[in-house]
Amino acid sequence: MKGLAAIFGAIIILVVLVFFGVLSLFLWENLHLFTHTVVVVVMYNPNDAYRLLASLLSLNYNSNPAYKLLSLIEYTQDKNFIAFLDESIRKYIQKEEPPICYKLIFDSQVLIDFKKEGYSGDCEDAPFVARVPVFVPYNDARLVKYLILKYRR
């Protein structure tokens, strides 16, 4: 009888050990997830790029809506307006931590490409990326183009 109890006890310990084993596997999986860059970014360093683009599109430049000026940039190529956008982005990003690099792209045209002095990398694979649609004047190709912001702190 006592032998049976010992075997029963041993089975329970075995089950618990197996369970722990399985659980630790999950923990390892979770641990892998937590150490993954994207997850850490979301948890402790949120992607402000979307917020920033939405704010950028709501600005006014010389009493004209920035949205309209941006959608017409192909026809106007207003350099002062691009400088204004650059300044606005820098102000916004620098609130927390100065950026290492940022890139503002409208469709395939790079409007702004900023790199901190001494930074040799490319902002192309920056961790913070946002892409929002912008309506452009009527044409035979695309009525919506994308405004893309990439930045690295």
Next chain:
Amino acid sequence: MKGIIVETIFLFALLSIIVQALLSLASFFYYRNFQISLKSAEILKATDVVESVKKGLEFAYEYSFLQAAYEVGKLGGYESSIAQLPWRVYESTNFPSYISAIEARTREFIKEYLDNLKSLGFKFGEVYVNISKVKINIEETSHGAHLGQIIKVLSPTEFWKMEVWFSQLLNYSGSFFSIYDIPNRTVILPSEYFQLYEVANSLFIERDRIKEAIEKAEENMEKECKESSCTEEELEKKCSNANEKFRNKILEELENAKKESEFPIEFIVNRVEIKHEIEKKNSGCLCRYFAAVDVKIDISTKNQYPVYDAKERSTKFRNIKLTFHLITSNDYEKWRPL
């Protein structure tokens, strides 16, 4: 002794189960919180995307209107080339219902713009468009002649607006959320485009400015071309190429007519038929001149707008034109060669 070992094993097993349960619970809540954080970040991102689209709606509506205005203007205010009619054929006139034509075309373009957002997860209901003129009184304050005297004047101002509304709210859906918002907007339109129709209506429908130009040209014909010739031979002697002279006088008068429009106007004369008749009177003879013309009229805005031209296959800043045909003469009753 064995009893103590068995009890220890049981106690250890029980403890293990409790520790494991606690760990599982902690892990579950940690994972749950983590999931909530991820979802919150996704929702925040989505609201920013919706915000950006909402910001752009009025521009999509404005661009749709401009394109509709450009295309309808080229068709003389008609919605399609099939429905297109000359504005005037002698005394009978056809002034188009251009507002409804622009509304219909704008609706089509808005749909086309919004269809581009479908792939991103946006859904819109049926769209409706209404264009109307608004009259308001603006109170203007100015200082009078005496110090401290303030004069208030009510000056009537009018502008054109376009209301765009939908059968349902816009919907943006992700894998675990849906965002709803109002896509309805009111857009202020460039009034000068509508003034083109008003000017054209007053010059060529309410008045027949081309007929007036022909009449004026006849009035301005030289005396020797109008009087004192009772035969064609006499007329040719005193006023050679009389018909050609009359044609040139008409073209001169059309140039003068341009000055009456506050907007740039062009007359493209497609066809001109000219004739003259010598009438014998008691006091002598009088040569009367008649002309019938088929004219294309282009009246354009002073400002330029970003529009697409299908012929040139390009989008650029262009003046929006109102183009229409008319056929008229200086004698509606007697002679209709066109």
